[in-house]
Structures are given as C-alpha cells and as structure tokens.
Amino acid sequence: MAVADEISAFIRKLERRDSISSEEKAALVAAAGSIEVFAAGADLVREGDRPVRSMLVAEGFTTRYRLMADGTRQITAIHLPGDFVDLHSFLLKTMDHAVGALSTCRIVTFPHANLKLITQRYPHLTRMLWLMTLLDAAIHREWIVAMGRRSSLEQLAHLLCEIFTRLSIVGLGDRNSELILPINQTQLGDTLGLSTVHVNRTLQQLRAEKLISWQGQTVRLLDWDRLARIAQFDAAYLHLDAEPR
C-alpha cells in the first residue's frame, strides 16, 4: 500500500481540526520511512529507549503503559489507527513509558531527522503535530477525571463512548456500528485502574441494562444516548471543530 494510503487515517484526524494543504500532505508522505508490522503483545518501543524515529499507527490498536515493580501494569492511553503514538520521542528523547500492540499493528515510521525538516519548513503542519500531542494530553486529563471521580460503570461507559467517537473520526464506523475491540477484561482493568473481576461485573451490568453487547472482541453500543448520559460524555475534550490553528 502507498504511504499516502497508510497515513490516510492520520490525515482525516488532522482535517477534522483544520484544513491541510496538498503541499503539507506531500511533506508528510515524503517524511515517512519504513512500514513495519508488530504482532499482538509485542512492544513497539520500550521504556528507557531512545528512538531515532516516531511511529504512526496505520492499522491496529496500541497502548501506552507503565509496568510497576510488582509486575502490575497501568495502561495510560489506548491508541487507534491514525494516532501518531510516538511523536513524543522526537522531543522527549528518552521514553518514559512503553508502547505495546494490543492487536496486530501496521505502523509507518517517521525518522526524527525528517520530522525536524517539517518543523523547519512547514509552520502550520508543525502546529498540527503539536495539536496532536495536546489532544493526547486532553485525553489523559479526561481519564484522570474518570479515574478520580467517576464510578466504574460511568468510567467504562465513558471509555466506550470515547473509543467509538475516536474511531468514527478516522472513518472506522460510527456510534451504531459493530466494532472489533481487541481488548480483554484484564487489559480493560489495567486501563481503568480496576480489578479484572470488577470489570467483568461492570460489563455484565452494561449488558444486563441493554446498553452494550460484547461477544469476544465484537462490541456494539445498543443505546448511545443513555450510555453517554451515564458516562456524562461530552466530546468537547476531543476538539472536533475544524478551524484555523
């Protein structure tokens, strides 16, 4: 597949927030390096690494995570196709967390030297890359609010509303679609900061209340309005307006 196709989800994500010129798109394509595939469970980058390239997800789900001394894991972000998972390493240099593949992932690498050229030649595109890291931070803030102040039911409902909304932005389904979520109950617990048993019970409550169906990895939201109300989901933090930035 051509690089332009591999980064099409990313372009959609950018264009949801501002228009991107054909020159800027060409600059992104020119900055791309190799295309690589990672198996589910593999690390794309490890804590402590000093990458010389950043990675954009073309296909598949990834997480950012930290491992604790006792072997437990906290997932701090879930990344979807079109997310530039590792733009951080361009400036942070040393990774303070790992990025792992939840499912088989195809990624496009961007050598840091090429990203540097973009920042020197394309100020608007540079601001858009900056915006992407700000969006990551906005999502982190919403997750902190959820972990600190929402019940497990609200927190899980909120995560599902968020993932479905983010997938729809990059053209993967909509609120009513049946989607494949390659995340098991233990990984959900690691994401929400809850025990696996509590996640299981909470998923069952969402099912019993006819809010979702979840079979294997196939998930459908059965009543968006009620789920969003329970979650107090307001997509404002995803900044979905296209405007000059």
Added chain:
Amino acid sequence: MPHYYFDVHDKDGAFEDEVGLELPNMDAAITEARRALADMTKEMLTGAGVQGFHIVIHDGVDGPVRLSVSLETTWPNGKHHAG
C-alpha cells in the same frame, strides 16, 4: 491452569461470571477476589443503605468459596439519648 469464575452479588443484583480467569490455584483466586472487593467497596458502601456485598468463587472442583464485605452501623449510647 484451572479456571475460576467470580460471581458478584451486590446492590445492583447478581452478576454471574461467564468469562472467568485462569489462575494457578484457589489461593490466587481468593487474592483476586479480595482485590475486587477492595476496589468495589469504595463505591458500594457510599451507596445509601448498602450494608454488604459478596463474591462467590467457583472452579467446579475446589469451591465454592464466598468472600463478603459488610458494614455495621451502631449507636453505642442509643439513638435518642437526651443531652
């Protein structure tokens, strides 16, 4: 590894575990249930009128094992004592 199922009984009803977890033994399953009770306690006991909830672990061989959390509210000097 054996498969353990964790049914939760709380203010919202009975939630039968259909997925379960693979764990080395019942001791590990009990640890898992204690972890679950710990993070469920926060939101359960703040619910008005809730006095307890429990988890039943099934494995088809060794169980069931029941772990429960309960809250007792007492008035040692009586509720309407004059000042």
